Amino acid sequence: MTSQVATVQMAYATRTSTGGAPVDASAWTLRGVGAIRVLYGLVPFAALILGVEVGTGLAVPVFVAVGLVSVLLGLATVALAPRLLERDDVVLASVSLDAVLVVLGVAALMVGWAQFTVAAAAVVLGGVVLAALSAAAVAIVTAVRTA
Numbered sequence: 001m002t003s004q005v006a007t008v009q010m011a012y013a014t015r016t017s018t019g020g021a022p023v024d025a026s027a028w029t030l031r032g033v034g035a036i037r038v039l040y041g042l043v044p045f046a047a048l049i050l051g052v053e054v055g056t057g058l059a060v061p062v063f064v065a066v067g068l069v070s071v072l073l074g075l076a077t078v079a080l081a082p083r084l085l086e087r088d089d090v091v092l093a094s095v096s097l098d099a100v101l102v103v104l105g106v107a108a109l110m111v112g113w114a115q116f117t118v119a120a121a122a123v124v125l126g127g128v129v130l131a132a133l134s135a136a137a138v139a140i141v142t143a144v145r146t147a
Contacts, residue, residue, distance in 0.1 A: 026145040030081040033137045037074030040130050041067045044123055054120040058112035063120050066127040069101060077134070084142055091142045098135035102128050 044067030048054065054063045083090045105128035109121060116124065 024085075026085055026141050027081045029141050030084055030138065031078050033134055033141075034074045034077030034079075034081070037070050037077060037130060037134060039074075040127065041070030041072075041074055043067065043126075047119070047123065052119055053117050055112075055116040057115040058108065059115045059117070059120055062108045062112065062116075062124060066105065066124050070127055070130065073097070073101075073131075073134075077138070084138060085145050088142075091138060094138050095135045098131045098138070101131040102135075105131065 044063050048063070054060050077084070077094070080090060080094075084094060105124060109116070109124055109128075113121070
């Protein structure tokens with residue numbers, strides 16, 4: 001197959017898979033970040049369903065909150081990807097919310113450290129890291145897009 005034929009086939013596949021709209025790498029990157037957040041948000045629920053020991057006291061509500069917030073913010077990132085690329089106030093709200101979640105996640109780990117099992121603390125810490133990386137990715141992708 002020549003490269004010209006491959007290019008034409010790739011262009012046709014892209015045009016048909018996106019409904020004729022041009023492919024936007026920035027929007028797909030933001031959707032990917034949202035999808036990763038949704039998938040990670042399912043981890044705490046899967047762990048609870050499988051009977052993994054989470055801990056006592058504050059551990060269970062924090063564990064569930066990490067999963068729920070991650071799923072909701074992931075879905076919002078996927079749904080609002082075009083707006084994130086157009087409006088700076090939406091980007092500011094997204095990055096600020098992720099920053100608040102990082103602080104709350106670290107505070108929850110510090111306050112309830114003795115109540116978490118190692119596995120649950122690792123999942124919560126992973127949610128904190130994911131929120132920080134998500135904030136960085138949204139800020140960088142939108143900054144590069146507008147530059």
